[in-house]
Amino acid sequence: MAAPTSTPVDLSAALVLAPATFADWLVVLPVALMLGAGAALMMIRHRIDLHGLLAVPALALLVLIDAALLWKVWSGGPVTMTMGRWLPPFGIAFTVDLFGAVMALVAALAALAGGIYALRDIDTSGRRYGFFPFLLLLMAGVTGAFVTGDVFNLYVWFEVLLISSFGLLILGSEREQIDGALKYAILNLLGTTLFLIGVGYLYAIFGTLNMADIATKAADHRGSAPTITLGALFVLAFAMKAAAFPVNFWLPASYHTPRIVVSALFGGLLTKVGIYALIRIMVMLFPVEREELSLVIAISAALTMLLGALGALAQNDLRRLAGYLVIAGIGNMMAGVAIGTEPGVSGAILYALHSMVAMTALYLVTGEAARLGGSFSLAALGGLYVRSPWFTAASFILFLAVAGLPPFLGLWPKVALLKAALDIGAWWLAASILVSAFIVTLALGRVFLLAYWRPRADDAPPAPRASMTIVLPIAGLVAFSVVFGLFPESLIGLSQAAAEGLADPSAYIRSVFPGGAPIPAGGAP
Template structure:
């Protein structure tokens, strides 16, 4: 029999049409970070050139992510499949408003951190790889926010974990090594649990594409242990996000590295865990998450109280801020426990606020430590008298993290409290308010001791004002918090639209399977 000469029909397996130019934005942030990281590694001995290259590259990254957010807001979720293989077989990068908004905010935080590092990271730290590690970290963070595949979410978690190890031990001081051990142990446990659960997920669904899972999950509720699967994912991501009772690694490690590294960690790392919880619990397994909502609400309440009370007990500003990170994670977990578009909109708004404000608080703490001689509240004082502008910026950040108007922390707190009351979680709304009150007391104590209280009378010299590279990042982030607080409409609309897409993911599914649904 003669061999058939008809050409093979590849349309059932491959994407044959050309990729639209704007769709390349889906993967450009990750590719850009990896490429610049490699360049920085090659010029690691040129300590003067490294910050210039990194700051310029991160400014470009902000532009890429801003354009991607605009594209997604205009066109809906966008998908690009690696190797042109059709999903669910090809590895998909799928971006909706939630992923694009998180990616843009993380890029802004990284750019601010790179500017602050000009003053905080010396030539030795640059030679040992601060800026290459920062770009690798951003590759992992961007990949986690932009991927549409659960296994690749695990891969990008690994990338950001490896780079965070490098940043944490930069300097090789004994305190840093101790913090890295504590940080690394529980994060490796969480990563291992994540990988095991991903294998469990593959065994049930046969695929790891998020859109495919979201489409098939409702039909498997009676035949597969999806509640157990969801609980395992929640536990793994709760460890990553530093939720109670697996949050002891954060206050034991975030105070050990350079202050700019602590600022980047506070702004980025735990928010990746929150993002993963949103993606898994709200889009993929909403019914299972609802069955676990009471457990999640209790964990959220305990996380908020642990963070707020822990902050009250600290006399070291870095440790205090670590507990404030935990308290904020509890507030976001509360919104995930409540569910619904209003609550998830509040979580997304709160996450953006927390990324900006927690980064600014750590950078302000570093500047205050240089001015007063250390991070201890016992020996601090007199900052308001000598540096009133810096003191005013710090006070505004304290108000914002406490959820007071007219700053960015006010609106998401209102959204979460209202959603809790409407959803039958009035007790959780009360704890949200109590946590904000305790945070206000903790930060007010810092301001009274470190800023308002007169300095030691024996102090002879007036400290030098902070360098512009130390003050400018704090100023920019504080102004951002004020602007968001006074004009919240744009971010509020984006957060609500993002939450609506997560709760009703048909647009996400149609982006991956444009023919009308997963196979």
């Protein structure tokens, strides 16, 4: 029999009754902006001349919002906003800590550079087939993955960025693009399936998918057979997403096929989402399981960085070479996950921030080199120094940064990872990092000598003048590496604080459960 309607019901235990402040809306505003701007471009799909003019300001606004969000998290701690007013763990929560906030901001900077470059790189046909709406949808998926506090919704945002990446990958419908897209789709769908199986298994074990709730309950299951199996599933799924050995062969088979700005966005952003998910799940939620699997992760990391570096050294096509350098960088980040200490995780986070900027810039530089020299082939290139001194200087700085040489940003994460590896006695992993860096230096030195320094064999026509849509993104990304290489304290501090927040998620949990959820063993009260 139904209760009398006059009986008062206390909803405060299940629903958020207080209105959200404007500052709280910063949590969801980046995703809402990208989805709304992408939908607006679809509504004016017949005015493709306006797409770039609207998309680039939207990306610039995304940078400002993410910067404000990072400032809020840095000054006040993790922030949570629940969807539909339902309190966690019943409602879907967006929870942003320093790790997610700084990754979202740097990703937005890389996307803005790509959007500006696309104003010239994407022709009328590419705009007609929806490059800019796909770009904004991609950023909605990337940002959503960085700010969600729910494992199932992490899977959903992976799907969003995967769908948009399919559209970007086949832009132009050339035979080579379709072939690359097929390989990309099959392997990524397999990784997504493994991720979904892991999500189902996770719910079967814990009865929840909220990350903070899992962190409070995981202490009762530490090191058991189900959680070890679950950890192995997640490691395999995210390793496939990040293109780590032995499931990395899809990346060099596909990343060289689309427009160069698409390759730049993929190389700079998509694999880093896989690394982000691996760090978030295995370091924050399942540290004991990560420790049990650390040797497997470390072996995969060493082989990934070494084979990626050797693959780059063997390439004649600049786009394929850049793809192998992306793989080598993934190995360095996985080394930080395998080490698992706060310095190791901090080094992996710092390397991810560096890689988002450096790999995006590397692909854009590759595109400009092909524009100046008329080919992506090292055998056909030459004399770029004579044709464009400014571009040669920017490329040289970028090559040093990618190789991890001083005084640029790429140096500091490698130093952090080397020290962390030596601190735990993993000398062979430290040696792998050094050998990989040496081979990468040789590969990039070969590119510089052949494509830039070597005189061109034939009389090339005068180089077309570079527009500001090419100069600005390349110069901006290179300047990022220079400035934070010379003055790395702020990024190093952010990375260390982010690693501390993952090792001790008590502040993250209090953000989701302000009423006082149990704190996991080892966490601060």
